[in-house]
Amino acid sequence: MAPHLGQLTSATKTVHVRNLVRRFATKTILDGVDLDIEEGEFVALLGKSGSGKSTFLKALAGLDHDVEGTGTLDTPENLSVVFQDARLLPWRSVIQNVTLGLPGAAGQEAGGKALAEVGLEGREAAWPNQLSGGEQQRVALARSLVRQPALLLADEPFGALDALTRLKMHDLLRELCARHRPAVLLVTHDVDEAISLADRILVLDAGQLIEDLRIDLPSPRDHGDPRFAKIRTQLLSRLGVETPGRRAA
Amino acid sequence: MATIWDADEVKSSRQSGRETVLTVPAVTRPTSRHRRRLGPGPAIPFGLQIGPALLVLLWVAGSAFGWIDPRILSAPWTVVEAFGRLIEQGRLQDNFVTSATRALLGLSIGLVIGTILAVTAGLSRIGEALIDGPVQIKRAIPTLALIPLLILWFGIGEGMKVTTIVLAVIIPIYIHTHNALRGIDSRYVELAETLRMSQKDFILQVVLPGALPGFLLGLRFAVTLCWVSLVVVEQINATSGLGYMIELARNYGQTDVILVGLVVYVLLGLVSDGLVRLLERRVLSWRRTLAN
Numbered sequence: 326m327a328p329h330l331g332q333l334t335s336a337t338k339t340v341h342v343r344n345l346v347r348r349f350a351t352k353t354i355l356d357g358v359d360l361d362i363e364e365g366e367f368v369a370l371l372g373k374s375g376s377g378k379s380t381f382l383k384a385l386a387g388l389d390h391d392v393e394g395t396g397t398l399d400t401p402e403n404l405s406v407v408f409q410d411a412r413l414l415p416w417r418s419v420i421q422n423v424t425l426g427l428p429g430a431a432g433q434e435a436g437g438k439a440l441a442e443v444g445l446e447g448r449e450a451a452w453p454n455q456l457s458g459g460e461q462q463r464v465a466l467a468r469s470l471v472r473q474p475a476l477l478l479a480d481e482p483f484g485a486l487d488a489l490t491r492l493k494m495h496d497l498l499r500e501l502c503a504r505h506r507p508a509v510l511l512v513t514h515d516v517d518e519a520i521s522l523a524d525r526i527l528v529l530d531a532g533q534l535i536e537d538l539r540i541d542l543p544s545p546r547d548h549g550d551p552r553f554a555k556i557r558t559q560l561l562s563r564l565g566v567e568t569p570g571r572r573a574a
Numbered sequence: 575m576a577t578i579w580d581a582d583e584v585k586s587s588r589q590s591g592r593e594t595v596l597t598v599p600a601v602t603r604p605t606s607r608h609r610r611r612l613g614p615g616p617a618i619p620f621g622l623q624i625g626p627a628l629l630v631l632l633w634v635a636g637s638a639f640g641w642i643d644p645r646i647l648s649a650p651w652t653v654v655e656a657f658g659r660l661i662e663q664g665r666l667q668d669n670f671v672t673s674a675t676r677a678l679l680g681l682s683i684g685l686v687i688g689t690i691l692a693v694t695a696g697l698s699r700i701g702e703a704l705i706d707g708p709v710q711i712k713r714a715i716p717t718l719a720l721i722p723l724l725i726l727w728f729g730i731g732e733g734m735k736v737t738t739i740v741l742a743v744i745i746p747i748y749i750h751t752h753n754a755l756r757g758i759d760s761r762y763v764e765l766a767e768t769l770r771m772s773q774k775d776f777i778l779q780v781v782l783p784g785a786l787p788g789f790l791l792g793l794r795f796a797v798t799l800c801w802v803s804l805v806v807v808e809q810i811n812a813t814s815g816l817g818y819m820i821e822l823a824r825n826y827g828q829t830d831v832i833l834v835g836l837v838v839y840v841l842l843g844l845v846s847d848g849l850v851r852l853l854e855r856r857v858l859s860w861r862r863t864l865a866n
Contacts, residue, residue, distance in 0.1 A: 388764055406768040412761055416783040416860050425779060426771040452860045472769075 338399070339364050339476050339508035340385065345396035347380050347389065347532075354380045355394070356532035362476070365506040369519035371536075372529035373564060378512045381529065382406075382480050385510065404476040405469035405507075409484050411461035413453035413468075420449035423468045432471075439467035442504075443497060459490035463497070470505060477507045481514065495522060499544065516560050520553060521546045528563045536563045648830035653837070656830035665819065670838065673804060673815040676732065680739025681800045687740065688747030688796070689789065695748075696755030697781065709748050717742040718806055730811040735804075742803040746795035754788020755781060787861070790854045797846045801839065 340362035347355040354377045362368050372378040383389045384398065386406050413422045424436035440446060443463040453461055462482060469477055482498075483491045499522060502509055513519055519526050520540060528536035538560070542552055561567075618624070630650070636642040637649035644652065660666035691709065694701035721738060728734035758781060766776045808817020816835050823831035 386768055388767060404768075408761070408765075410761070412765050414762060414765075414780065414783070416786070416858075417779065421779075426766075426769045426775050454860065468769075 337364050338362070339366070339401055340510070341397065341399040342385075343397040345381075345384065345394070345398060347377070347384055347392055347394040349392065354532055355384070358396075358529075358532070358534055360527070360534065362508045362510065364475075364508055367502060367509045367511070367522060367524045369511045369513055369523035369526045370529060371513060371516060371519055371526060371560060371564060374514070376529045377532045378529055379480060382478055382510065382512050385476075386478050401475035403472065403474050404478060405472050405474035407462075407465050407469050407477065407479040407482045409481045411453070411458075411465040413461055413464055415453050417453075418449065419445065419451050419453065419456070419464055422453065422464055423471055425468065427471070435471050436467070439471040440464070442470065442501065443467045457490075459486055459494065462486065462494060466498070466501065470501060473505070474507050477502075477509045479509065479511045481512055483518065484514070491518070496545075498522065516557055516564070517548060519560070520556055521548070526556075526560065528560065530563075536560070645827065645829065648833055652830045653833045656828070657834050657837075660819075660831065660834060666834070666838070669814060669816050669819045673808065673817070674842075676735050676807075676815065677739065677800050677804050680736045680803070681743055681796065683736070684740040684743025684796065684800070685747055685793070688744040688792070689751055691744070692748045692751035692755060692785075692789075693777075693781075696752050696785070697777070706752070709745070712741070713745050713749070717745075717803060721807070721810060725811065735807040735812070738807050739800050739803045742799045743796040746799060747789070747792040750788045750792030750795070751785055752788075754785040754791075757788070758784040787858060790850065790857070793853075794847060794850050797850055798843065801843055801846070805839065 338361050340360060342358055342360040345355050345358040345360075346353065358381065370378055370381070380389065380392075384392075384394070385400055386404065387400070388406075413419075414425070417425070420433070420436050420440065423439055424432040427436070437446075437449065440449060443466050445460060445463055445467070448456070448460070453464065456464065465482070483494050486494060495518065511519070511522060520542075523540055526536070526538045526540060527534050528538075538556070540556065542550065542556075546553060633642075633647070634650055637644070637647075637651075642649075648656070657666070691705050695705040695709075696702070717738060720741065721734075724734045724737055728737055762780050762784065766780050771779070804815075805817050808815040809821045812818040812821075816838060820832050820835040823829075823835070
């Protein structure tokens with residue numbers, strides 16, 4: 326496993342990354358990434374495919390076994406990951422999936438509450454296969470929240486959902502984050518998604534962060550707002566899409 | 575595949591239903607619009623029973639009209655009589671209990687050993703290095719070819735018989751459980767890591783339930799193999815059991831008793847397979863919802 330240096334250096338920094346390098350064979354995927362994420366800050370990470378987004382997220386999650394690399398990487402012990410697929414165990418009921426690995430009755434109660442929070446009260450006994458894609462992703466959110474994470478890592482969590490469900494999930498995620506205040510790193514390829522959710526947007530390109538943009542629009546954000554459109558154009562150009570006004574798909 | 579065909583059938587039957595409502599009788603539907611069905615079509619009611627019933631019917635007719643020599647194959651009614659006689663004498667029950675005890679003992683021991691070997695080989699590289707090779711070699715040797723050696727080691731008593739069954743049963747249990755363990759999606763392993771699950775929780779919540787479908791498939795093969803091995807060991811060297819009863823009847827040319835033995839084997843095979851399938855349906859109810 327690549328170096329993973331345990332505890333926090335600063336009280337308010339949830340994530341502290343300096344000069345992070347990750348390599349696969351001879352190819353350098355992450356080439357000296359520096360990043361700090363404050364407590365409760367919602368950060369979105371944009372990037373073309375192959376830019377190293379997923380490698381970065383895996384490094385933060387401590388999932389990059391056998392990957393070569395160097396650098397300083399401080400993340401809280403208590404972090405949760407939401408994957409692109411809901412990744413529910415099909416042989417465990419919904420509530421069992423939420424409380425997976427949690428001990429005893431306290432876990433059960435917290436699990437029930439978390440399910441209610443994502444609007445799935447009463448579906449505790451259902452099998453994951455009986456739920457729609459959006460509902461499965463809600464269960465995955467509940468599974469992450471029930472652990473009260475200091476850091477929530479999300480790897481294109483809504484990428485597999487249809488457009489309408491995705492919008493509803495944005496509202497839900499915004500609401501949940503406002504209540505629980507974890508620091509969030511949301512990896513996405515959807516520029517609008519990033520702008521409507523994040524406090525801060527990063528763009529990763531060829532293994533380096535080439536943009537760090539603070540978004541000061543009031544929430545909830547109006548896609549028709551001219552400032553929204555301006556930020557979108559700016560980000561799209563950083564991503565190499567040079568058609569002004571075209572919406573990111 | 576079956577479910578896909580079924581879904582197509584439902585769709586096409588719904589469509590044709592709607593079309594018959596809408597089409598005016600005078601208008602004939604152009605035949606070119608009729609898609610040729612590539613699936614096997616709707617199920618025939620009691621389809622699975624037709625073949626066996628036809629065979630029994632042939633047997634009855636052959637015996638009644640004297641086409642079949644009773645020395646070659648006894649008539650069905652003679653077999654039924656022999657069945658009653660054997661039960662009256664208590665021979666059938668005694669031999670059945672002896673055989674069933676051997677089979678169950680061999681099956682249970684083989685199940686436990688096969689599962690332990692599969693889990694050990696599936697979860698640790700050292701375990702795999704030590705276990706997988708020998709099991710694959712054992713798999714290449716027909717269990718029945720081991721019988722001479724087993725007789726030399728264990729004599730001709732119960733020990734040899736149960737060991738033969740155990741050795742036969744281990745293989746399908748090991749192969750299918752190990753295969754299922756290896757096939758568990760690495761994404762679930764990643765999930766377990768991010769949830770900081772303990773090794774124990776990981777095995778109990780992810781590994782074993784994930785490998786259960788494979789284990790149950792192995793169990794179905796094991797049950798069949800267990801009866802097959804039983805027949806062989808009982809016909810080679812035994813003084814009791816269904817196989818012995820059949821072997822004895824061969825000496826006296828009693829085809830009716832042989833047939834009673836065979837019918838009991840058929841029933842045992844079907845009933846035990848049915849039981850495993852019932853178990854499968856109970857334990858894998860999460861999969862049934864997918865098929866629905």
